[in-house]
Amino acid sequence: MLERISLSQFLIEAQREGKLDANLRLLIEVVARAAKALAVTIGKGSFAGIHGEAGSHNIQGEAQKKLDVIANELLLQANAWGGHLAAMASEEEETICLIPERYPRGGYLLLFDPLDGSSNIDVNISVGTIFSVLQNPRPEGCPTEADFLQPGKQQVAAGYAIYGPTAQLVLSFGHGVHEFTLDREFGAWFLSKPTITIPEETAEFAINASNRRHWFPPVTRYIDELLAGKEGPRGRDFNMRWVGSMVADMHRILTRGGIFLYPVDRKTQAKGGKLRLLYEANPMAFLVEQAGGMGTDGERRLLEIVPERLHQRVGVVLGSKAEVERVAQYHREMRS
Template sequence: MHIGTTLTNYIIETQRQIQGATGEFTGLLNDIAVACKKISDLVNKGDLIGVLGSAGSENVQGETQKKLDVITNEVFIEALAHNGHVAGLASEEMDEIYQLPADAPRGHYLVLFDPLDGSSNIDVNVSVGTIFSIIKAPPGVTQPTTEDFLKPGAEQCAAGYCLYGPSTMMVFATRDRGAQMFTLDKDFGEFLLTHENVQIPEDTSEFAINASNSRFWEPPVKRYVDECLAGKEGPRGKDFNMRWVASMVAEVHRILTRGGVFMYPLDEKLKAKDQGGKLRLMYEANPMSLIIEQAGGASSTGRERILTMQPEGIHQRVPVVLGSKNEVERLISYHLD
């Protein structure tokens, strides 16, 4: 019987094409896959094992943590910290970067992760996910500092997410090698390649934005959404559908599957809080931007390309507009007008 191409097989074959590859990256992806399989199991069991609900604590952003936020963060650290593939870790759920135990072997990579994106949805059984970003550690560094993590998104070696929905899917992209989708076959516990070299349609008739913030939007965003809502009778001459899941992994996965544009723009409410945006550059915007661009889409703050931004802090927030290339470019042009 045909097994298919496993995640491990795919990474090994890819590394054979890279001069000087040691297999360490393959090991790291396997570590991440193990963490995602465990998280998938926890999400699927939910209330059966008492992991839903609030943890009674807040993360560094001041957001109430769900029990699974805390548990999945611990799962990711356990899966990655002791196998000699990383030099350090950074999590959206932790104030500071995570320093490996003194006796843990060191690797040549740094990993940043959001262990459970969209966790506000978990109690109502809506899709959630894990997001990760992989960068090279500076040569010889065994105790990385925060500054070692603050690299522009274009310097990511790879990025990906795992979606926990009706099926568990891992999507990852590496620089100049496209975006790939793998589906977890739970019968024998392997991620199998199901969509290779994913490409996002350049045009779309679907957009995603939190419309409850419409009274705070800047004029370029309001103009874009108003034109979409005007449909065939408006300046765009066609009807649009609006979507909003409140889980970035679910939103991006839909865009990769059938096109669309996702917006969490800068608005007056965020400005009043002295926030540069809603989403985190290092844990959400950068990894998702690499995936989207490798799939032929575009990603921007509305004013600049996300992957070229120089990070200022490990928990920095930025506006995000990503998806089908022509729609993102239209939004950028509106910001420039």
């Protein structure tokens, strides 16, 4: 039985050890509180009015679910009182949200995908919240969109909450990856895994195989080799899993290894890919690298990409090092 260490206690200890400052600790605690409120709301299902369409579209032209809107409002409101933050950017908002002028402006920028896995809400499959924290590069001025366009390697913290059979919070502030589990009766997050490490080798992969006809050759080659199993060039069998919520697929990979691919393909090429660089790819790549794994878009380390736009999309290959390296190698070989 693990000693019960609350999230607050864990963060205060880390602050004492000089691993994060008081404002970053506060920021993480506020995000965790919002995630707890969301976990409770989601747990109530249709009785909380969370199912179905909101009847609106976000900036990316995607139909919003009621829960997309609820989660977005909850995170914005929870963080709007200032002190630790200067501004926020959300997958659901057209532009950045400034902390109201009446509050002191803090030194951090918060970015989030308030509700990841929207298509799974109404069918009671795990969904989540993904967040990323950057330093405000111009503490004196008023934050602009350009201040958010920092490569992922400059993140000072990132994480996600997964609302599944158990609600969990997985985060990193640059000293490894830590997992917390929500004790619903107690109403608090408790440490459930002090350190998460992704195994280097894996026999599990995650990709939406219905897109196969759109894939580019390096991805087709890689997946076909996995599908060929024992009889193919890899000489062993691989298993496939696709939840359709990035948080859930990535949580499995952080827990027991594997590779996750949402590559740029012919269908998504014009938009740059499907998943969002700032709200999905970067925070997950930060966690994966902190856990000993690797993240690439096929050609580039995800964390090195300098964003050009707030809602920029990107191809994503994340997970166990040996497999992600192989995908990158196929991209190099097939380009030359």
